[in-house]
């Protein structure tokens with residue numbers, strides 16, 4: 001099988017610091033289906049209140065994951081060259097949000 005970037009349905013992209021290749025962090029469509037189903041099975045209370053596994057999956061992987069640089073936290077490896085994600089691979093969005101927080105902290 002030819003190596004290729006993970007085909008994600010939920011998540012974000014980051015660039016390898018070693019080779020520059022684009023990498024994906026997140027869930028494929030099949031993984032998301034399992035995640036959503038299991039979350040709903042384990043969180044009947046929240047489902048009763050109108051929360052959906054889809055909403056949680058969307059929030060966790062399309063919003064929170066990138067803000068937290070989860071590919072770095074989890075030590076993801078580049079699909080092409082195998083290099084482990086370092087702090088240099090932070091996404092622009094994560095850096096931007098961090099700068100906003102720093103600003104807010106300095107002003108208060």
Ligand SMILES: [Zn+2]
Nearest residue numbers: 016019078081
């Ligand atoms: Zn690489």
